[in-house]
Amino acid sequence: MFFSIIIPLYNRPQEIKELLDTLVLQTYRNFEVLVIEDGSVNDAEAIVNSFAEQLNVRYFKKANEGQGFTRNFGFERAKGDYFIIFDSDCLIPANYLEIVNNALNTNYLDAYGGPDGAHSSFTPTQKAISYSMTSPFTTGGIRGNKKGIGQFHPRSFNMGVSRQVVEKVGGFIITRLGEDIEYSIRIHTAGFKIGLIPDAIVFHKRRTNFVQFFKQLHFFGRARINIYKFFPKELKAVHFFPAAFTFFLIFTLIFNLLGWQIAWLGNFILAVIILLIFFHAWWKNKSAKIAFLSIIAAFTQLTAYGIGFMQDFWKRVIFNRS
Numbered sequence: 001m002f003f004s005i006i007i008p009l010y011n012r013p014q015e016i017k018e019l020l021d022t023l024v025l026q027t028y029r030n031f032e033v034l035v036i037e038d039g040s041v042n043d044a045e046a047i048v049n050s051f052a053e054q055l056n057v058r059y060f061k062k063a064n065e066g067q068g069f070t071r072n073f074g075f076e077r078a079k080g081d082y083f084i085i086f087d088s089d090c091l092i093p094a095n096y097l098e099i100v101n102n103a104l105n106t107n108y109l110d111a112y113g114g115p116d117g118a119h120s121s122f123t124p125t126q127k128a129i130s131y132s133m134t135s136p137f138t139t140g141g142i143r144g145n146k147k148g149i150g151q152f153h154p155r156s157f158n159m160g161v162s163r164q165v166v167e168k169v170g171g172f173i174i175t176r177l178g179e180d181i182e183y184s185i186r187i188h189t190a191g192f193k194i195g196l197i198p199d200a201i202v203f204h205k206r207r208t209n210f211v212q213f214f215k216q217l218h219f220f221g222r223a224r225i226n227i228y229k230f231f232p233k234e235l236k237a238v239h240f241f242p243a244a245f246t247f248f249l250i251f252t253l254i255f256n257l258l259g260w261q262i263a264w265l266g267n268f269i270l271a272v273i274i275l276l277i278f279f280h281a282w283w284k285n286k287s288a289k290i291a292f293l294s295i296i297a298a299f300t301q302l303t304a305y306g307i308g309f310m311q312d313f314w315k316r317v318i319f320n321r322s
Helices: 013-024 045-049 069-077 096-106 123-136 165-168 179-189 210-230 236-257 263-285 288-318
Strands: 003-009 031-038 058-062 080-086 111-113 158-162 195-196 203-204
Touching: 003 013, 003 096, 013 031, 013 045, 013 236, 031 069, 045 058, 058 069, 058 158, 069 080, 080 165, 080 288, 096 111, 111 179, 123 210, 123 263, 123 288, 158 165, 179 195, 179 210, 179 263, 179 288, 210 288, 236 263, 236 288, 263 288
Parallel strands: 003 031, 003 080, 031 058, 111 195
Antiparallel strands: 080 158, 111 158
8 A cells, every 4th residue: 555644734844854764764664755844944855854864755835724624735736545644743753654544554544543642752741742632531532542432543743545435525614624534424324434553552742831821722622622612422421521610620729719618619629630640640650750840731731622622612603603
């Protein structure tokens, strides 16, 4: 199978170098790489072209449209039988394509997704953020595993679709705010087979500090409402959990400030949550520092997502504004 790896890029030249460095090491060699610069000011043309002797790589520039439409640009120019999408802040294990090729030959999927994890080179903050995004104590734990709630929806940081899918379903119809989930649902609806390849893991850097992480997760919360506007049945009870947690935090703080006795219950629940996250993260990462940072990451994730979710739920569902 010939793979086309499609990577949208926006003002992150150092990231694309690190990603291409990992693609050079792939044990399965039948692939091409398309890097599409999406209107960047700080472009990576020289960096990408420096890999010309090591990779079958092509570089494109286009006006800024967002990641969804930039992937469509790649679909239109890709030569492969199967298209693989990565975010530019990913590192790819050397056996990734070999794992995917073997999995598709054993149990063919028209589209697939894979999980994400933390690389040993990541900073403690990045490892804490990675923990939070995959933890069973946040909504991150339902992503990238076989026990997820409802249909499995591949996420675009680690997603593959066959040429047949693109020819029949087309590409992305929204460019941001949950574009990958919307695309996955249309692929399901068209009757194609989608599944998880659990060993096709990528190391996803995400954000380097908690301020950036808050902004990203706030955006994700808004994206969930955007998906609801396309597919109302895709809004599940679990998606309200971060908003409920945010309300819980606010009321617990108010009860403590007012000196109400009921505050002890909120404090007790918070203490249990904090201890569960701390010891689970410590067990996973073998580091007390990362475990402590994981508490901050988990609370940042839940509140940022919850605020973004409530913001657009109020505006776009209650008041039905664009």
